[in-house]
């Protein structure tokens with residue numbers, strides 16, 4: 001009996017070894033390893049109305065994996081956009097200090113020197129550059145001076161083109177939603193079938209429309225080709241300068257001043273004084289600027305609460321009369337038909353969110369959006385104030401913005417009800433704000449490689465599979481041996 005047990009020992013040991021190997025392979029390595037150290041990057045989004053700082057983070061060992069970079073923290077710079085410091089450039093640099101001090105605390109000290117820092121300025125600075133290239137250069141020099149005082153790896157302050165702004169917003173949205181490439185549970189990189197998502201951004205001074213298209217753009221200025229993770233993308237993009245929220249509001253104001261009537265887009269019961277210098281300072285209101293006016297004059301203006309007249313003023317912003325291409329959006333700009341799913345962020349989101357949450361109105365269709373705009377435009381000042389007392393400064397502008405968003409999408413970009421049903425209004429994906437800033441950093445740090453991710457993961461994966469097979473074979477062989485040895489001798493067969 002003892003001899004029999006002894007003979008079972010080797011196969012039993014073999015089985016135990018196989019089992020142990022299998023178990024070890026199945027323990028997730030993540031649990032035993034130290035947490036990976038993080039890397040950081042900082043982007044200052046210098047918009048026309050204000051500057052935001054975003055601190056991003058990602059695991060140091062996974063630089064080229066999609067969807068890995070996320071937002072660590074953010075900070076809103078107090079005061080206006082850097083372009084508002086044209087008369088006092090050093091003030092533009094000074095305005096950033098509070099957020100930069102926060103960045104010193106948000107990023108661990110030992111990572112400061114290795115953290116890239118970028119400042120990108122958008123349409124506000126594009127407009128300032130149009131009116132005074134010297135003034136915009138002085139503002140950029142002033143912010144550069146401030147940014148170089150910090151221990152981060154400062155990589156420059158620039159004005160983005162409208163094209164870059166549109167494309168980087170598109171890259172950000174699709175990166176965060178893992179539409180370019182995904183690492184599957186089976187250990188392979190694959191391209192998700194759902195395709196990419198179009199992006200619509202509405203800033204203070206410009207608005208961008210960007211989406212993937214199948215055929216070449218008739219106007220080369222509207223086409224960008226990108227190679228991301230080994231795949232080629234053909235993207236249509238256009239940025240409309242002077243079609244951002246603040247510039248649209250100033251242009252409507254300038255039109256109203258010509259009519260000498262109450263402002264049809266402001267609520268009845270609201271009145272204020274308008275400083276002519278503010279209205280006519282921008283190149284966007286040049287066409288409506290009177291020959292002579294006293295720039296320090298203030299003009300009293302009251303609200304008229306007239307949705308129909310407001311709509312006609314807003315639709316006057318879109319010139320649909322001529323198109324040198326087979327099809328256009330407006331102002332003679334080429335645009336193929338919108339296709340696929342879209343995400344609409346920044347002021348698109350804030351406008352629709354107000355209609356939904358404060359006004360309690362449905363905005364699932366273009367018709368509902370139009371009805372909601374008419375409803376907001378029919379509210380009196382006291383009715384609006386009662387709904388959202390905390391938002392007083394912005395309240396008069398929700399009617400014109402709702403009208404503008406509705407007209408821009410339907411009249412301008414030619415969304416029909418079907419296409420509109422595929423638009424989501426969203427400002428974040430997970431914890432990360434959707435905007436051009438993340439895409440800009442990913443591009444400048446080369447974190448989206450042109451080629452598919454390396455064999456790093458697949459090599460590890462195939463050796464893992466080989467080991468798995470080896471230990472399984474070992475275990476099976478041992479079990480077979482055990483069975484053979486343990487089986488009692490066959491009883492003699494009865495004939």
Ligand SMILES: *[C@@H]1O[C@H](CO)[C@@H](O)[C@H](O)[C@H]1NC(C)=O
Nearest residue numbers: 060061062063064446449450
């Ligand atoms: C990421 O890709 C870049 C360029 O393709 C390469 O130089 C870098 O070493 C990669 N980083 C990692 C962590 O794989």
Ligand SMILES: *[C@@H]1O[C@H](CO)[C@@H](O)[C@H](O)[C@H]1NC(C)=O
Nearest residue numbers: 292293294295296297298299
């Ligand atoms: C402009 O208006 C200010 C105050 O409204 C007045 O003091 C000034 O004299 C005016 N200038 C001209 C050129 O009319």
Ligand SMILES: *[C@@H]1O[C@H](CO)[C@@H](O)[C@H](O)[C@H]1NC(C)=O
Nearest residue numbers: 316318319320321322331332
């Ligand atoms: C619209 O654009 C055309 C062509 O650029 C121009 O001739 C026309 O004056 C514009 N109309 C308006 C109302 O601005």
Ligand SMILES: *[C@@H]1O[C@H](CO)[C@@H](O)[C@H](O)[C@H]1NC(C)=O
Nearest residue numbers: 164167168224226443444446
């Ligand atoms: C991203 O960076 C590369 C160079 O690293 C450049 O060739 C490419 O044009 C950039 N993409 C965009 C959209 O600007």
